[in-house]
Amino acid sequence: xxxxxxxxxxxxxxxxxxxxxxxxxxxxSRSHIVNAVLFPPPTVVAVAxxxxxxxxxxxxxxxxxxxxxxxxxxxGSIAGIVFGxxxxxxxxxxxxxxxxxxxxxxxxxxxxVPIVILWFGLxxxxxxxxxxxxxxxxxxxSAHLGVQKVxxxxxxxxxxxxxxxxxLLGEIIFLGALPYIVVGLRTAVSISFYTLVAxxxxxxxxxxxxxxxxxxxxxxxxxxxxxxxxxxxxxxxxDRGFAAVSQRAVWWR
Amino acid sequence: xxxxxxxxxAGSLGGTPTEQLSAKAVEIDVSDVSIVFNSRKGSVVAVDRxxxxxxxxxxxxxxxxxxxxxxxxxxxxxxxxxxxxxxVRVLGKAVTAPGPDRGMVFQQPLLFPWKSVRSxxxxxxxxxxxxxxxxxxxxxxxxxxxGLTRFADAYPHTLSGGMQQRVSIARALxxxxxxxxxxxPFGALDAQTRIIMQENLLRLWSEFGTTIVFVTHDIEEAxxxxxRVLVMSASPGQILRTIDVGLPRPRSPGLLxxxxxxxxxxxxxxxxxxxxxxxFEQMGAR
Numbered sequence: 001x002x003x004x005x006x007x008x009x010x011x012x013x014x015x016x017x018x019x020x021x022x023x024x025x026x027x028x029s030r031s032h033i034v035n036a037v038l039f040p041p042p043t044v045v046a047v048a049x050x051x052x053x054x055x056x057x058x059x060x061x062x063x064x065x066x067x068x069x070x071x072x073x074x075x076g077s078i079a080g081i082v083f084g085x086x087x088x089x090x091x092x093x094x095x096x097x098x099x100x101x102x103x104x105x106x107x108x109x110x111x112x113v114p115i116v117i118l119w120f121g122l123x124x125x126x127x128x129x130x131x132x133x134x135x136x137x138x139x140x141x142s143a144h145l146g147v148q149k150v151x152x153x154x155x156x157x158x159x160x161x162x163x164x165x166x167x168l169l170g171e172i173i174f175l176g177a178l179p180y181i182v183v184g185l186r187t188a189v190s191i192s193f194y195t196l197v198a199x200x201x202x203x204x205x206x207x208x209x210x211x212x213x214x215x216x217x218x219x220x221x222x223x224x225x226x227x228x229x230x231x232x233x234x235x236x237x238x239d240r241g242f243a244a245v246s247q248r249a250v251w252w253r
Numbered sequence: 254x255x256x257x258x259x260x261x262x263a264g265s266l267g268g269t270p271t272e273q274l275s276a277k278a279v280e281i282d283v284s285d286v287s288i289v290f291n292s293r294k295g296s297v298v299a300v301d302r303x304x305x306x307x308x309x310x311x312x313x314x315x316x317x318x319x320x321x322x323x324x325x326x327x328x329x330x331x332x333x334x335x336x337x338x339x340x341v342r343v344l345g346k347a348v349t350a351p352g353p354d355r356g357m358v359f360q361q362p363l364l365f366p367w368k369s370v371r372s373x374x375x376x377x378x379x380x381x382x383x384x385x386x387x388x389x390x391x392x393x394x395x396x397x398x399x400g401l402t403r404f405a406d407a408y409p410h411t412l413s414g415g416m417q418q419r420v421s422i423a424r425a426l427x428x429x430x431x432x433x434x435x436x437x438p439f440g441a442l443d444a445q446t447r448i449i450m451q452e453n454l455l456r457l458w459s460e461f462g463t464t465i466v467f468v469t470h471d472i473e474e475a476x477x478x479x480x481r482v483l484v485m486s487a488s489p490g491q492i493l494r495t496i497d498v499g500l501p502r503p504r505s506p507g508l509l510x511x512x513x514x515x516x517x518x519x520x521x522x523x524x525x526x527x528x529x530x531x532x533f534e535q536m537g538a539r
Contacts, residue, residue: 153363161377162353175367252367
C-alpha cells in the first residue's frame with residue numbers, strides 16, 4: 001500500500017467510525033441480547049431528544065445549566081487570577097495563602113455538595129458556588145505559576161521606564177503570565193462541567209443534568225441517554241469555543 | 254541597517270534638568286560601594302569598596318572578566334541592587350529605586366512581547382503621562398532614528414536579535430534619561446552586527462548628549478566606545494585602574510587598526526589577562 005492509499009484508508013475509517021458505532025448499538029439494543037428498556041437504541045434516544053427540544057423544555061434546561069457554568073466560571077476565574085497574581089508576586093501572600101489553598105485544593109469539589117446545601121439550600125447561588133470552587137483553584141495555580149515564570153528582566157525593564165506598581169501588576173505581570181493562565185482557564189472549562197453535574201444532582205428545578213435525573217426516576221432511559229449526549233455536546237462546544245478564544249487571547253504569538 | 258540621527262528631533266525631545274549641567278559636573282557618584290549576596294551557602298562579596306565618578310555627558314566603560322561584579326555595580330546605579338555599604342548618588346540624590354532618569358539596556362532586549370515596536374518604545378512616555386501627541390512624536394522620531402520605520406507595527410519575536418536590541422535602546426532613550434546604563438548590550442549579537450551597533454550607539458550618544466555607563470568584557474569594545482575605561486578585578490570586584498582613552502572623536506571602526514588603539518588594548522589586555530586567569534580558577538574552585 002502506498003502512503004496516499006494508507007492515508008485515504010484511515011480517513012475513510014475515521015468517517016465511518018461513529019456511524020458504525022451507532023449501527024452496532026442499534027443492532028445490539030434491538031436484538032434482545034440486552035434489555036432494550038434499560039439500553040434503548042439510538043433511534044429511541046434521538047426521538048427523546050427531539051421531543052425534549054420541541055417541547056421547549058430543552059431551551060429552559062440549557063439556559064439554566066449554561067448560566068450556572070458561566071457565572072461560576074467567570075467568578076472563579078477572576079478570583080483565581082487576582083489571587084494567583086498576588087501569591088505569585090508577593091512572597092508574604094504566598095506564605096500565608098499558599099498552605100491554605102494547597103490544603104483545600106485536593107478536596108474534590110463534589111464532596112462539598114452536602115455542606116453547600118446546608119449553607120445555600122437549593123438556591124442558584126449554591127450551584128454557582130460549587131462551580132466557582134472547582135474553577136478557582138485550577139485558575140489560581142496556573143496564574144500563580146505563570147506569574148513566577150514571568151521574566152524578572154521584563155519587570156526590571158518596566159520599572160526602569162517608570163511603570164507605577166499598579167500597572168506593573170495589572171499589565172506587565174498579568175500579560176506576562178497570560179499564556180499560562182489561558183491553559184488553566186481551559187482546564188477549568190471542563191472542571192466547571194463536572195461540578196455542574198454535582199450541583200444539579202444535589203437538587204435543582206431545571207437544567208440538563210436535572211432533566212437526566214428526572215428521566216431516570218421515570219424510567220425514561222431514552223431521555224437519560226439523550227441528556228448525556230446533550231451534555232457531552234455542550235461541554236465539547238465550550239472547550240472548542242474556549243480554545244478558539246484563547247488562541248486570540250495571546251494575541252502577540 | 255542604518256541609524257539616521259536627526260538633530261532637530263533629538264533637540265525637540267525637551268531638556269531634562271541635566272541639560273543645564275556643565276560638561277564637567279559630576280552626575281553619578283559611586284562612593285565606597287560594597288555589594289554582598291547572601292545565599293544558603295554563605296555570603297559572597299560581589300563588589301568590594303568601589304568608588305568612581307562619572308561626569309555629565311561622559312561615556313564610561315566598566316571592563317572586567319565575567320563574574321567580577323560589573324553588572325552588579327551597574328544594577329546598583331540603576332537602583333535594582335542595594336549596596337551593603339557605601340552609596341550611589343545621581344545628581345547628588347541617593348539612589349534607592351529604579352527610575353526613568355536612568356534608562357537601561359540589558360544584555361537581552363527584554364522587549365514586552367505583547368507590544369509592537371512602536372508601543373514598546375512608547376511605553377516609557379505613556380507611563381510618565383505624556384499626551385498622546387507627544388508620545389506619538391517621540392516614538393515616531395526614535396523609530397526613524399533606529400531605522401525600523403517598516404517594522405513599527407511588528408511584534409518583537411518577528412525581529413532579529415540586532416533589531417530587537419535597537420528597539421531596546423530606543424525604548425530606553427524615549428524617556429530622555431540623563432543617564433543610559435548598558436549591560437553588555439551587544440554581547441549576544443554576531444560580530445558584524447555588533448560593529449554596526451557600536452557605531453550607531455556613538456552617533457546616538459553624540460545626538461542625545463546622554464551620560465553612558467557601559468558594561469562589557471570586550472577590551473576592543475570598551476576602548477572603541479569610552480572616554481574612560483574602568484578596569485575591574487576578578488571577584489570581589491574592585492577597580493584596578495582607570496584608563497583615559499583620549500582617542501579623537503568621532504570614531505569609526507578604522508580606529509581599531511591605529512597604533513594608539515593597539516597600545517591601549519595591550520595595556521588593558523595585560524590587566525585583564527591576569528584577572529581572567531584568576532576568575533577562571535575561582536570558577537573551577539566553586
